[in-house]
Amino acid sequence: MIRVALPFHLRNLAGATGDVVLSVEGPATQRAVLDALEARFPVLRGTIRDQETQRRRAFLRFFACRRDLSLEDPDAPLPADVAEGREPFLVVGAVAGG
Amino acid sequence: MSGVRVLVGTRKGAFILTSDGGRGRWKVDGPHFAGWEIYHLKGSPADPDRLYASQSSAWFGQIIQRSDDGGRTWSPPGGGPTTTPEGMPIGQSNRFAYDVSPETGRPLTTHQWYDGTQHPWEFKRVWHLEPSPTDPDLVYAGVEDAALFRSADGGRTWGELAGLRGHESGPGWQPGAGGMGLHTIVLDPGDPRRIFIAISAAGVFRSDDGGETWAPKNRGLRSQYIPDPDAPVGHCVHRIAMHPSRPDTLFMQKHWDVMRTDDGGETWREVSGDLPSDFGFPIDVHAHEPETVYVVPIKSDSEHYPPEGRLRVYRSRTGGDAWEPLTEGLPQADCYVNVLRDAMCVDQLYPCGVYFGTTGGQVYVSPDGGDRWTPIVRDLPAVLSVEVQTLP
Numbered sequence: 022m023i024r025v026a027l028p029f030h031l032r033n034l035a036g037a038t039g040d041v042v043l044s045v046e047g048p049a050t051q052r053a054v055l056d057a058l059e060a061r062f063p064v065l066r067g068t069i070r071d072q073e074t075q076r077r078r079a080f081l082r083f084f085a086c087r088r089d090l091s092l093e094d095p096d097a098p099l100p101a102d103v104a105e106g107r108e109p110f111l112v113v114g115a116v117a118g119g
Numbered sequence: 120m121s122g123v124r125v126l127v128g129t130r131k132g133a134f135i136l137t138s139d140g141g142r143g144r145w146k147v148d149g150p151h152f153a154g155w156e157i158y159h160l161k162g163s164p165a166d167p168d169r170l171y172a173s174q175s176s177a178w179f180g181q182i183i184q185r186s187d188d189g190g191r192t193w194s195p196p197g198g199g200p201t202t203t204p205e206g207m208p209i210g211q212s213n214r215f216a217y218d219v220s221p222e223t224g225r226p227l228t229t230h231q232w233y234d235g236t237q238h239p240w241e242f243k244r245v246w247h248l249e250p251s252p253t254d255p256d257l258v259y260a261g262v263e264d265a266a267l268f269r270s271a272d273g274g275r276t277w278g279e280l281a282g283l284r285g286h287e288s289g290p291g292w293q294p295g296a297g298g299m300g301l302h303t304i305v306l307d308p309g310d311p312r313r314i315f316i317a318i319s320a321a322g323v324f325r326s327d328d329g330g331e332t333w334a335p336k337n338r339g340l341r342s343q344y345i346p347d348p349d350a351p352v353g354h355c356v357h358r359i360a361m362h363p364s365r366p367d368t369l370f371m372q373k374h375w376d377v378m379r380t381d382d383g384g385e386t387w388r389e390v391s392g393d394l395p396s397d398f399g400f401p402i403d404v405h406a407h408e409p410e411t412v413y414v415v416p417i418k419s420d421s422e423h424y425p426p427e428g429r430l431r432v433y434r435s436r437t438g439g440d441a442w443e444p445l446t447e448g449l450p451q452a453d454c455y456v457n458v459l460r461d462a463m464c465v466d467q468l469y470p471c472g473v474y475f476g477t478t479g480g481q482v483y484v485s486p487d488g489g490d491r492w493t494p495i496v497r498d499l500p501a502v503l504s505v506e507v508q509t510l511p
Contacts, residue, residue, distance in 0.1 A: 030154060030179060034195075064195045067213040068179040080178040114178045 023054055023099075024109040028081075031069070031112065035062040040109055049104035051083060052095040069112060080115040123466050124189065124508040125474055126170065127482055128157035131500035133172055135190045138495075142472050142486035145495045151193060152184065159247050159461055159504040162189075166255040167508050171274060173245035173260070181244050183212045183260075183274050197275035211276045215242045215260070215268055218281035228284060230264065231293040240264045240284065247461060249304035253311070261301035265292060265318040267330060280330035283316065288335060288352040292321040295355055302460055303356070308363045315369065315384065320355035323371070325384050336384030340373060357400045358460040362409035370412050370439070372402040372460070377414055379439050390439020395426045401463035405488060406471040410438040413465075413473060413489060415458040424455040432475070434489045448492035449483065456481070461504035468509055476502030 024040040032038070043057045052075075059066045066072055069081060075095075077083070082091045086100045086108050102108040125136040132150030151157075152174045160172035168189045174182040184193045197212045217240050219227045232238035243263040251257035256273040266284045268277040283301075292299060300319055307313035312329045315336070322337040335352050345353045355374035362368065371378040371387065375398050378387040391397035396416040405411035412435045418426045425431060430449045433442040456479035466472040473489050476482040480499040485492045 028178075030176065034179075034182065063197075064182070064213070067181065071180075072214045073216055078178065078180060 022106045023049055023057075023103060024106055025054060025058055026109040026111045028112060028114040030114075031065060034064055034068065037062070042106075049099045050096050051090065051093065051099065051110075054099065054110055055095075080117070082113045082115070084111040084113055085109070121468065122510045123468070123472065124162070124167070124510055125482065125484075125495070126160045126162065126190070126504075126506045126508070127476055127496075127499065127502060128159050128172070128461075128504035129476075129480070129500040129502050130156055133157040133160055133174075134496070134499060136482065136495050140468055142466075142468075142484055143493075147496055148190070151190070155182075156244075157503065158244060159506075161248050161250060161506045162508040163250040163255040163258075164252045165250070167510055169250070169255040169273075171248045171250060171258055173248055175244040181213055181215065181242070183245070185274050196273050212274055215245070215262055215277055216279070217242065217266060217284065218279040228289050230289060230299065231291055233294070237290060240266065242266075243298065246300045246302045247304055249306060251311075252306060252308050259304050259306070259314075261304050261316060263298045263300035264294070265299045265301040265321065267301055267304070267314075267316055269330065280326075282331050283324060283326070283333045286324070286333050286335075288321070291352060292318065293353070295320040303359050305359055305361050305369070307361075307366045309366055313366070313383075315359060315361070317356040317359050317371075319357070320374075321352050322354040322356050323359060323384055336380075337387070338385065339380075339387030339389075340378065341376070341389075342374065344374070358402050360403050360412075362404040365409045368409065368438075370402050370404060372399050372414055374398065374420060377402065377439060390435070392435070392440035392442055394433055394442050395431075395444075399458075400460040401458055401475065403463050403465050403473070405473075406465045406467050407469070408436070408471075411436050411488070412439060413463065414442075415463065415475065417457060423457045428452055428454050430454040430456065430477075432473070432485075432489055432492075445485070445489040445492070447490065448485075448494075454479075459503055461506075462502050464505050464507045466507045466509045472507070474505050474507055476505040478502065 085103045122139045127134040132153045134149035138145045155174045158173045163169040170186040172184040185196045186193045229237035245260045247261040249259045260268040267280045303317035305315040314326045324333040325336045340354045341348045342354045357372045359371045367383045377391045380387045399417045429451045432445040435442045456477035463475040473485045478501040482495045483492045
């Protein structure tokens with residue numbers, strides 16, 4: 022099971038409380054985790070990745086295990102601590118704006 | 120006794136203000152979608168319990184919300200855990216994809232960019248939602264970058280009416296400083312095939328075939344900020360308004376100039392008359408007097424606040440040219456707010472109520488056609504849009 026920590030507004034949109042726990046089939050990659058997240062909460066489609074290009078939205082980052090994974094290949098394996106549920110996959114909004 | 124429901128979109132959420140027909144005692148409900156920009160929300164004329172809202176964020180993009188109970192509860196249409204037969208999530212209600220299908224013959228075109236190059240259309244947000252006057256499930260969306268979308272299933276799925284963006288003038292359209300948004304949609308109540316839209320900074324276009332094909336309708340507009348002031352396309356139209364009993368007469372607040380047409384947009388003439396400034400954003404028409412028009416003059420395009428720090432609505436009872444200031448109850452000193460294009464509306468009661476919201480967070484009502492004003496609320500986030508529903 023993989024834990025995903027969403028920012029405040031996306032938690033509210035999804036109606037989730039706390040971290041979202043997902044079951045991911047196959048290798049745990051960014052793409053697989055986000056596919057599983059959107060399958061569970063279709064309202065999140067387009068809010069993290071562009072619906073057409075599947076690219077990460079500009080003001081969001083992906084962190085895990087004290088690393089910034091935002092620019093990693095979306096098909097690269099996530100750290101084992103994320104894949105095995107010991108550490109969350111963090112979706113983080115930029116600290117900017119009024 | 121009938122009542123009104125005022126739908127207010129702000130920089131940080133939506134608010135719903137309700138009153139009985141006296142429009143003197145108000146209940147304030149909200150914020151809905153707290154922390155999100157709500158560019159616009161509007162109710163269906165065919166079913167007052169059906170509301171649509173455009174919820175957006177620079178971080179998280181576009182969400183469409185719908186209420187089927189007059190705004191008590193909201194949900195993204197089709198946003199629940201529904202899947203296709205293949206098991207993929209549907210979640211199409213947020214998807215505004217420009218039509219590039221070969222069947223429609225509309226490839227993804229480009230438009231003029233600030234540096235003179237051609238730039239592909241990029242969806243940014245929904246500026247305006249216009250429900251059909253007769254079908255609660257039919258709703259149009261005006262978006263940035265400028266295009267018109269249509270949903271016939273209550274907002275679950277959206278398709279572009281690509282003939283507009285594909286018009287031969289499209290590659291010449293340019294964004295203004297506020298972006299290239301399709302911000303006004305006027306549906307002819309007597310002819311469902313006729314649609315007017317306005318784009319900053321392209322101008323007015325009209326379709327007579329339900330949105331398949333479009334023609335610019337800007338003859339008579341003069342704009343000194345474009346190389347050819349009389350060009351057929353390129354004008355920064357801020358807002359157009361129609362009285363439902365006179366679908367060939369429209370009033371326009373342009374970047375500068377207040378205009379009117381009496382032939383469905385074929386020709387426009389200036390009716391700014393004795394206004395203290397003919398710059399502004401909103402314009403609307405009295406519900407029961409088709410020649411009574413309201414604007415809010417703003418000092419200039421460089422200073423987006425009222426002339427002399429005095430907030431005045433101007434009313435013309437002659438369809439333009441002759442205007443009177445309406446000041447009772449409005450601040451007449453040290454007022455430096457703006458009133459944005461979608462932030463003024465009228466109800467259907469007798470006497471007609473007029474409403475507007477400011478970037479300072481006030482929403483004002485005049486229950487007597489503009490003679491006297493009172494604030495319903497004073498301290499909301501900056502108001503982006505105000506719509507009113509007249510309830511039975």
